[in-house]
Amino acid sequence: MRDKIKHFEHIRASGGVKEYKLKANDLTVLLMEDHSAPVATFMVTYHVGSRNEAVGHTGATHLLEHLMFKGSE
Structure with missing residues (x-):
């Protein structure tokens, strides 16, 4: 278990939430x-x-949204 934890850095803890x-x-x-x-x-x-898409690559976010929620079939 410790081997997996070493890949993470603890940032903060507040209100029962650990980041x-x-x-x-x-x-x-x-x-x-x-x-x-x-x-x-x-x-x-x-x-x-x-808003993060480069000029000439618009629409990629919308396509990925459909692939995530509807699948590729």
């Missing part, structure tokens, strides 16, 4: 433990969108 960064690519992970039920849930948020 970590994956050293390889700066992925931010927020961890909030709740042991009231034997389940695990997660959410993913992408901080990218059409």
Whole structure:
């Protein structure tokens, strides 16, 4: 287990939420433990969108959105 943790840097803890960064690519992970039920849930948020597209490459974000939610079939 320690081998996997070494790839993350602990950033801060506040209000029961712990923030970590994956050293390889700066992925931010927020961890909030709740042991009231034997389940695990997660959410993913992408901080990218059409405002980040380069001129001449517009529409890529919209295509990727459809691929994520509808699949490629």
